[in-house]
Amino acid sequence: MSVQSSSATPPAESGRYTDAQWSFAEFWRRWGSWFITIINLTCFFILWELFARSGAISPLFLPTASGMFETLYNGLTTTAPPGSVISGSILDHLGYSMMTLFTGLAIACVIGIPAGLLMGGNRAVETILSPYIWALASLPRIALVPLFILFMGFTVKMQITIIVLSAVFPIIINAWAGVKTTEKSLLSAARVFGAGKWDLYRKVVFPYTLPFIISGIQQGIGRGLIGVVIAEIFGGSRGLGYLIQRAADTFNSSLMYAVLMLLVIVSLSLINFTRWLEAYVAPWRRLDRV
Amino acid sequence: MALAKTLSAAEPGAHSAAAQPVIVANNLTIGYSLHRERKLLTALKNITLTVNKGEFVVLVGPSGCGKTTFINAIAGIVQPWEGTVEVNGQPVTGPGPDRAMVFQDYALMPWRTVESNIRMPFELKNLGLSKQEMDERVHRYLKLVDLNGFEKSFPYELSGGMKQRVGIARALVTEPDILLADEPFAAIDAMTREAMQSELERFVTQTRQTVVFITHSIDEAVMLGDRVVVISYRPGQIKEIVPVNLPRPRFDYDVKALPEYGELREHIWRLVKDEALQAARGGK
Ligand SMILES: Nc1ncnc2c1ncn2[C@@H]1O[C@H](COP(=O)(O)OP(=O)(O)O)[C@@H](O)[C@H]1O
Ligand SMILES: [Mg+2]
Numbered sequence: 001m002s003v004q005s006s007s008a009t010p011p012a013e014s015g016r017y018t019d020a021q022w023s024f025a026e027f028w029r030r031w032g033s034w035f036i037t038i039i040n041l042t043c044f045f046i047l048w049e050l051f052a053r054s055g056a057i058s059p060l061f062l063p064t065a066s067g068m069f070e071t072l073y074n075g076l077t078t079t080a081p082p083g084s085v086i087s088g089s090i091l092d093h094l095g096y097s098m099m100t101l102f103t104g105l106a107i108a109c110v111i112g113i114p115a116g117l118l119m120g121g122n123r124a125v126e127t128i129l130s131p132y133i134w135a136l137a138s139l140p141r142i143a144l145v146p147l148f149i150l151f152m153g154f155t156v157k158m159q160i161t162i163i164v165l166s167a168v169f170p171i172i173i174n175a176w177a178g179v180k181t182t183e184k185s186l187l188s189a190a191r192v193f194g195a196g197k198w199d200l201y202r203k204v205v206f207p208y209t210l211p212f213i214i215s216g217i218q219q220g221i222g223r224g225l226i227g228v229v230i231a232e233i234f235g236g237s238r239g240l241g242y243l244i245q246r247a248a249d250t251f252n253s254s255l256m257y258a259v260l261m262l263l264v265i266v267s268l269s270l271i272n273f274t275r276w277l278e279a280y281v282a283p284w285r286r287l288d289r290v
Numbered sequence: 291m292a293l294a295k296t297l298s299a300a301e302p303g304a305h306s307a308a309a310q311p312v313i314v315a316n317n318l319t320i321g322y323s324l325h326r327e328r329k330l331l332t333a334l335k336n337i338t339l340t341v342n343k344g345e346f347v348v349l350v351g352p353s354g355c356g357k358t359t360f361i362n363a364i365a366g367i368v369q370p371w372e373g374t375v376e377v378n379g380q381p382v383t384g385p386g387p388d389r390a391m392v393f394q395d396y397a398l399m400p401w402r403t404v405e406s407n408i409r410m411p412f413e414l415k416n417l418g419l420s421k422q423e424m425d426e427r428v429h430r431y432l433k434l435v436d437l438n439g440f441e442k443s444f445p446y447e448l449s450g451g452m453k454q455r456v457g458i459a460r461a462l463v464t465e466p467d468i469l470l471a472d473e474p475f476a477a478i479d480a481m482t483r484e485a486m487q488s489e490l491e492r493f494v495t496q497t498r499q500t501v502v503f504i505t506h507s508i509d510e511a512v513m514l515g516d517r518v519v520v521i522s523y524r525p526g527q528i529k530e531i532v533p534v535n536l537p538r539p540r541f542d543y544d545v546k547a548l549p550e551y552g553e554l555r556e557h558i559w560r561l562v563k564d565e566a567l568q569a570a571r572g573g574k
Contacts, residue, residue, distance in 0.1 A: 189397035192365050192385050192470075193460070194415030203413070207401045284400035284446040 063254035072258035090243065090255075094262065097239040100156060101221075101228050104163025108220055111164070112171030113213055119172070120179020120209070121201065137169035141227060145234050154235035159228065166227035167220030174216030178209030211282035218274040225267055312468060312500045313341040313364055317373035319525075320359050333359045335525035337373070343467075344498040346491075348505060348515035350562055352569040356526030357504045361470050364502060365391050377468065387415050390461035394473040396453040398445040398460075405441040408432060408459045417464060431459040434493070451482035458490070469494065471503045475510065487513060488541035495538060508558050512551060513540050520561045523569040530561055 020026055045065040051057075052064040063071075075090025119126045119133070145162060152158040182205050190204045232241025240259050247256035278285070318337040323330050334356040341347050349357045362368040363375050366385040375382045377389065390411070398407050408431060412424050419427070432438055435455035445453050454474055461469060475483045491514055494501050505511050511518045515534050522529040534554055536545045545551050 183397075185393055185395050185397040186399060188362070188367055189391070189393060190410075190414065191367050192389070192391045193411040193464075194385055194387065199414055203410075204399070207399070282401065284444060 060251050060253055063257055067254040068257040068261060071254040072261060075255075075258060090240075090258065090262065093238060093240050093243045094266075097228050097232065097241070098266075100159050100231075100239065101163060101224055104160045104227070105167055105217070105220060105224055107160065108164045108167035108171055108224070109217065112168040112216070112220070113175055115168075116172040116175025116213070116216070117179055117201075117206070117209065119176045121205070126176075133169065133172060136165070137173065141166050141223075142230055145230060149235060154237075156236075159231040159236065159239075162231045163224045163227040167217075167224040170219035170223060171213065171216040174212045174219070175209055178212030179205055181212075182208045211278050211285050214274055214278045214281065218271060218278070221270045221274065222267065225263070225270075229263070310343040311340045312343045312345075312378060313339075313502065314376040315339045315360075315364075315373070316376070318360070318363065318370050318375060319372040320356070320363055320368060320370050321525075332371075332525040334363075335527050337526070337528060339519065339528065339531075341500055341502060343500055346494060346501045346503065346514055346516045348503045348511040348518045349521060350505060350508065350511050350518060350558065351521030351526065351529075352523045352562065352566040353506075354569065355521045355523045355565065357521060358472055360521075360526070361391070361472055361502055361504060364468070365389055365470055387411075387417055387464050388466055389468045389470060390464055390466040392454070392457050392461045392469070392471040392474040394476050396445070396450075396457045398453060398456055400445055403442050403444055404437060404448070404456050405432065407445070407456055408463055411460060411464045415464070427463050427465075431463045434462070435459045451478045451486065454478055454486070458486075462493075465497075466499070468500045468502070471501065473504050473506060476506060483510075484541075488539070490514070491539055491541065508555055508562065509546075511558060512536070512554050513545070518554075518558055520558060520565070523565045529565065532558055532561075 049065040052059065052062050052067075072090065076094070077091075079089065079091055115129070119129055141162065144165065148158045148161055152161065186204050186208065187200060190200055195203065228239065229241040229244070232239035233245050234241075236242050240263060243259050244256060247253070247259065315337050318334060319332065320334045321330055321332040337360060339347075349360065351357055359368055363370055364377065364382065366382045366389070377386070399410065402410065405428060409424065409428050412419065412428075429438075432441060435458055437452065437455055437459065440448065440452070445456065448456070454477075457474065461471075475486055478486065487510060493499075501514075503514060505514075512534055518532045518534060520529045520532065521527065532554065536548065536551060536554075537543045
């Protein structure tokens with residue numbers, strides 16, 4: 001179909017892409033929302049600071065914003081000496097919680113991805129497993145915490161079990177849905193061009209399902225983080241959840257708020273990372289949504 | 291209607307002197323089981339059709355009459371209930387490198403670049419080509435469909451017409467004997483469509499590839515087909531086979547100005563309209 005004159009779009013020439021001209025409108029379109037967010041947050045913390053200093057609320061419940069940031073900064077830049085109970089060692093506890101979280105997430109992926117793919121690909125496996133998956137997925141996981149404490153005590157194993165259980169279901173369900181919704185025409189095309197069953201999985205179903213799996217992991221991270229904090233609040237002697245519990249016990253409100261702040265930051269960073277990952281592995285999906 | 295009578299009397303393939311059958315469908319009946327309604331649906335019934343080497347056969351008929359089912363049976367991805375399809379004398383048991391398909395919704399892998407999509411048939415089927423031969427073919431067909439410069443683009447970055455040209459290149463790259471096309475130009479704008487029809491006609495005339503082509507457009511059917519097969523609604527049966535003896539290449543001769551063109555168009559339109567009305571009333 002080598003018609004030059006009548007083709008809808010000209011073939012690529014070197015001048016097909018040009019750099020956008022600098023203009024304020026363009027600059028604002030790209031960076032404006034960041035700018036507004038920074039001003040917005042600055043105002044929020046200034047108001048908080050003023051409000052806390054006015055003495056309307058006891059510092060036991062609401063620390064000043066500057067106090068919270070100071071605690072956070074000190075806690076992240078200093079490492080606690082071994083054996084010290086809490087003061088100023090947020091970094092250690094953060095590291096501990098993240099280790100448990102990532103171990104749990106890794107296990108959840110190792111179990112959840114193949115399980116979801118198998119359920120999507122095999123009627124028998126799907127029929128047998130789906131009642132259990134739905135039952136466990138709909139059960140509030142906190143309800144299981146006392147049971148696991150009974151089984152395993154206040155151990156890392158208990159905490160990781162809770163994280164795995166929190167994170168594995170969104171991963172399974174998303175992977176399963178990805179396989180199920182794989183476009184029929186893509187499967188037909190691959191078959192017409194000679195794909196066997198294994199090729200269909202490897203070259204069509206899996207790449208199609210990959211972005212689903214990533215959004216499953218994204219949900220898994222959110223749930224897993226809740227799992228970590230809950231497991232640590234219930235029991236244990238390390239981690240951000242434990243730190244919150246300690247801060248409450250010792251009326252250390254600036255530590256409490258510093259840890260909450262840190263949880264927000266960690267959670268947002270992880271979620272943004274998976275969003276970026278999703279857009280990176282599946283740019284076509286992002287464009288479809290626009 | 292005198293013309294129509296004489297035309298419908300003509301035997302399949304009678305216009306070609308040394309007819310060499312490539313696709314033979316014999317008393318083909320195909321259906322689906324509808325799980326939800328606990329019923330069996332007969333999509334196609336008693337289809338007998340012979341397509342000869344180098345022939346361009348167009349299937350028309352109302353939506354849901356079984357055109358896609360028929361072409362899928364030739365491709366080997368749908369199994370018949372009764373009857374057989376033979377390709378080059380062998381009964382079809384599955385897909386093969388002698389057949390390739392162009393899809394209405396392009397069916398390109400969105401995670402693969404243009405080049406990688408066109409190369410995909412080679413990954414799925416070993417045709418005994420060397421790496422150089424494969425590279426050479428991929429680039430030859432990329433060029434043929436006028437997409438050089440877009441090798442590294444992804445399908446979502448292309449217009450509908452360009453996507454379909456990728457689909458065509460992917461089908462041609464294995465150099466199949468038989469090209470199956472399921473409404474390939476239906477989703478493409480009129481200007482691009484005409485250019486692509488004309489190029490397709492020129493290409494398959496040159497290569498003597500056998501084509502089975504589905505369309506909803508009667509103009510497209512008359513412009514491209516050596517024979518137009520009109521299929522009736524539910525169960526899909528061959529209602530009439532209309533030979534189109536217009537000079538080729540048709541886009542160069544301006545056949546649309548010929549009186550025969552108008553008559554054929556009118557005749558096929560009437561046949562399809564009757565069936566479409568049946569379909570709209572909910573079948574027979
Ligand atoms: N996979 C399927 N399962 C059940 N019914 C199907 C399936 N594919 C097609 N059909 C039915 O078979 C009939 C013919 O379909 P199709 O061959 O796609 O028609 P056409 O391409 O002519 O529009 C339709 O009634 C359709 O609903
Ligand atoms: Mg169809």
